[in-house]
Amino acid sequence: MAYVQGTHRLQTAIFCLEDFIAPDAPVRVVDAFCEQIDYVALKVRGRYTQDNCRPCYHPSLLLRLFIYGYLNGIRSSRKLAQECTRNVEVMWLCNSLLPKYHTIADFRKRHGEQIREVFRQFVSLMCRWKLVGKKxxxxxxxxxxxQNSRKNNYNEDKIRRQLTYIDHKVSEYLAEMNELDRKENKKQKDEKRLQELAQNKTRMKERKSLYLHLKKQLEQSTDAQISTTDPExxxxxxxxxxxxxxxxxxxxxxxxxxxxxxxxxxxxxxxxxxxxxxxxxxxxxxxxxxxxxxxxxxxxxxxxxxxxxxxxxxxxxxxxxTYNRSQESIPASGYHLEDFRYHPSCDTYTCPEGHTLSTNGHWYKKVYIRSEQTRSTSYFKHYKTDKCMQCPAKHLCTVQKKGRVIERSQYAEAIEGNSKRLRQHKxxxxxxxxxxxxxxxxxxxxWGYSYTLMKGLRKVGADMGLVYLCYNFKRVMNILTTGKMLQKLQMMST
Structure with missing residues (x-):
């Protein structure tokens, strides 16, 4: 049976990389976009790769490489360096240059703000092409x-539990060691057990010193938790x-x-x-x-x-x-806050029974503590009426013995406007x-980008900047088609 035969591997051929790239290939769009960027204005810092001051790679090369990589599911600097040696599109994009993985990684971790500016420039292009509604x-x-496991994240409760566990285990080890010491005829296995218990006790004390150090760090910090691998x-x-x-x-x-x-x-x-x-x-x-x-x-x-x-x-x-827990204390429907009518001119409320609730004009302070990290302060007024005690509907309106009290926040007007819009335009x-x-x-x-490869807010910002830039990039190519987007970019350079 005859099969299709290919060209022999040792056959000499003359070709150029340009012949392997389709006219409307996405890699051409990446190249055209990177040509529009003013790298001097971005203040991209160059870096020499060897002690003999060999010239550094142009930042456009590394930016091209990262955009192409993120568009094609390649985020690792080692894998990007590998693609430079085997991927024809990357060879064409990088002019057959072979940057090392460390050089590639350094560009991403040192240029978070520059990547953010490239993202902004692409947003400006989207606005110019009328792809953004601005409404x-x-x-x-x-x-x-x-890049930090849950095991290496600590809070006050976790440290306290670990210290309690360590103290309990040390007590068990000491009790067993004392029991073995009281025996008159010690066997060889008992000696081994004593050594094992002594090693366990030493290891537990080392762990305790570590947790005490973490506890001290937590007390000196304003945060409620500590991450040891990625502190931020x-x-x-x-x-x-x-x-x-x-x-x-x-x-x-x-x-x-x-x-x-x-x-x-x-x-x-x-x-x-x-x-x-x-x-x-x-x-x-x-x-x-x-x-x-x-x-x-x-x-x-x-x-x-x-x-x-x-x-x-x-x-x-x-x-x-958000759900208002004070609503739980309202015995019957029809007497919630939205059922009370507010009068801005006289700064009073009218209840469903027709009574007027007034305020003494004093602003009270309230501090909300939603977590150890989240605290907020707001000011509010109290509105109440003396007629509440004689009202026949009091048992439907409130469970408070002194009658219904309404709290009006300093931001109540803006909140009411927001709630009104939600009700009218769901x-x-x-x-x-x-x-x-x-x-x-x-x-x-x-894409599977559910995690970040970097550590620290600044470096994570660079990683996520490339992710969102490439999301916009691919979506614009789908909206305009690759050929039309390439044409628009080429027209800008002429």
Whole structure:
């Protein structure tokens, strides 16, 4: 039977790398985009690779390599260095240069801010190509596992449990050693057991000294936990209820094509991130501070102060309120806070029974402690009436002996406006998931980038910057097609 025969491996051939790259190949788009970047303005720092001051690689080479790698699921610097020797597209992209893995890794960990600026420049391109609507953004946080195991993350309770366990084990070892010492006729195996117990006791004391050192560090720190492998990572609860040591990324997506217009790496929760993220997104899209925009976020971002600041900067928020535990003390429906009518002109409330609740005008201070790391302070007024004690509906309205008391926060007006928008336009808020969950599903499920390769906020920022840049890159290629995107980039260079 005849088979198709190939060219012999020893056959001499004349060819160039250009012949192997298709005219509309994505690697050409990467090359064209990197040609548009002003590397002098980015202030990319060069580095000599040998003691004899051999010239360093141009930063465009390493940036091309990283963008190509992240687009094709290759994030490791060692694997990228390997691709330079066997991948025809990478050979064409890098002009057959062979940077070492250490040189590749150094570029990523030392240029987090420059990578962020490249991301911003690509966002500007998306705005220029009318791919960003600049009307509605969706904000959410996404957690990526850090290079720090749960075993190497400690808090006060964990250290206390370990110290208690060590003291208990040491007591057991001492008791068994004393029992063996009281025996008159010691056998050889008893001597071995004594040595084993002594070694165990020494090992436990060493562990105890380590935990005492961690306890001292925790007492001197303002944080409630310590990570020993990556000190800036934090243990957080994921949506599945599993605790993982992670970093939190704040992301703002434009509603038109679910393109990421801003990202920020933090090790905190979402509670104080609404206003900074929305303002950074407006700046990234080239909008002025007072330009109107709609921001959608889940209940983890609900914060009166943040909603108030968004309102002052012309940001219309759609954030569902968190569950109010004070509602549990209301015996019957129809007497919740939303059933009381507020009158701004006279600063009073009218209850469902028609009684007027007034305030003495004094602002009270309340400190909310949601965790050892999260504390917030707010001011509020009390509203009450003397007629509450004689009201026949008192047993339906409150369980308090002195009658119903309403607390009105200093941010109540902004919160009420936010709640009113949610009630009147539920269809707007329902778009949040399909806007902002699209990048997370693509990055974490399809690409498998559910963790970070770097340690520390600055280096993790570079890793995540490349991830979100490549997400936008691939999505724009899908929207415009590769050929049209390449054509637009080439027209910019002429």
């Amino acid at each position: 509605t953004i969706a904000i959410d946080g996404c957690r990526f596992r850090a 990572s934090r243990a957080v609860v994921h949506k599945t209820g599993v605790v993982e040591v992670s970093y939190n990324t704040q992301v703002a997506c434009d509603a038109k094509h679910s393109l990421v217009v801003h990202y920020a790496i933090t090790n905190e929760n979402d509670r104080k991130a609404l206003h900074p993220t929305a303002m950074a997104a407006k700046e990234s899209m080239g909008m002025h501070k007072g330009d109107p925009i709609t921001a959608l976020a889940d209940k983890g971002y609900f914060n009166g102060e943040q909603i108030q600041r968004c309102s002052e900067d012309n940001i219309r928020t759609y954030v569902p309120p 269809e707007i808020y329902l778009k949040r998931q399909q806007i902002v969950e699209h990048p997370f599903g693509t990055i974490k499920r399809w």
